[in-house]
Amino acid sequence: MLNYFHERQTIPEVSAICSQLDTLKHRIMSGNYENPRKEYDECKDLFDAVKQQAIGNDDEQLANAQLIYKHYFQLFCDLSAYFRLLEEHKYKSSWNILQDCFDEIKFVGKFLAIDARKELPDLYELLENYETLYPYKVFVSSEYIISKSHCSICGNSMQSLACPHIKGNLYYGDIAIEIIDEIQEFQAACLVSHPEDKRCIIELADDNRSEAEKFEKLDQFLTLSLPHLQKFSIETVMETRERNDIIKVGRNHLCSCGSGIKFKKCCGKNLFYQHERNIITPKGIVIFE
Template sequence: MFNTPEAKSVYNDVRPLIIKGLQEIDKKQFHEIDKGLSEACAILAASRSDCDEDDLYLNDLYVINAIVDFLNSYVRLWQNILGEHFSESWSNLQDCLDLLRVIKKFSDVSVEHFESQLLALERLYPYGVFFSIGATVEYFECSICGKDIDSLSCPHVKGELYSGLMAVGVAKNISQFDHVAIVSRPEDKRCTVQYENDGEHFHVVRYLSRLLNDDAFPISHFKELEFSKVRKKNPDFQKQGRNEVCACGSGKKFKKCCIDKKYIESDHVEIVPKPFDPTFAIS
């Protein structure tokens, strides 16, 4: 699971706090979770101060810290969903998914339950396109050595860990923003159209929020969605004579326009709860 026995020991101290936090989420006792998070952070801080600069150990601590950060973001996600702060919860959701990628990349800690759950949750939101900016920059500075991360003089690889630090490229000397693109597969999904929390766009995730607030099932049991088509009467349909001008305003005869639109198909999603014991999470 981890590279060093010292890290395994630290994780064994932190994991019960994480499990307790997940159990408290099901009870919606969010104020209790902050105490466990503070205790976990204190354990990690003490572990860093006691380490002997072992690179593998520091990398392991980075992953354990990511697990604690995940719990924090996961708590805020469900707090915002239950409070119907859906725009804010979208950012929490993306934070959770980013942290899961880090945990999966640098450890064997099992996060399958959360990955399945959060990817299903993502499909309930109304976002299909995103904004991405284009800018002219002089270079990207390595967050570790300060050199151009794309040059041969920098020994670090973006997205890799070095002594408990992740190498990232920091844009330097931005001279201009030259365009904004609309994309469907961005690297960062946080830049979206802003909708009102009480608007129709969030009707599906609002439905989930109200199910959870009504204790229809625990949060940990939410995992799967079933999509289908539903045929229902078209509320705008007006029965007319076949040769009359269609009431929709197209100028065509009814028989060549809306005669077949008495019924319409719409998308339907069913939330399928699956029993899950948080004790087996983050294993």
């Protein structure tokens, strides 16, 4: 659908949209992340114009293509916003924007043939690597019973014969979504490692560490100053290291800390610790098409 939309540049609005996206892509590749939505805001009304023109001409393919291209455009807005937050060391805020990027890639990719996904696979791989740099490993996922919902297009229940739409399909530039009106029962909140939505994170209420301390792995990675679009791999190695804040004495001697206990039963038990060493291997740069 991206190619179909791009090939319709004889339509002035389509040509203007494609030109604005090219400008945004070039800004990102040059490292300029100021005002991430500037180009999109200047042409967002053009998407509506293309949609209405397509509906008027009974061209459902163009109407659907403009929706996919709109989300494709928004992906690069989110990507620019994400890189900007990284440079501003706003790591906690960057997490949700990172998840927005994943959502846009998945949504757009769903409607494209594998060989027509342009730079999406490379971007997804790159962002997956960034995701591993965050401390979040466990998330909250809720379970509930829906008692009432309706179709976003026709307003009828999607379980009824009155609704002809299939959830997730496109219809003249709109996607059929099941909108929840009423939840009968909230059943559970589960701790999971691979939820559908990773935005519901778990944090300690009294964690007063700085942003750099909480996101130490990500913060240290950024000190390498690799281009944000450079792919990379991470190999994590656990090493046993000796603490340098403990004065060693004989195992059966009194501990150097002054506790009056033998060293082997006091500080000697904590003489070694496990250190995580991360080996970063740079790979190729993601090139926008």
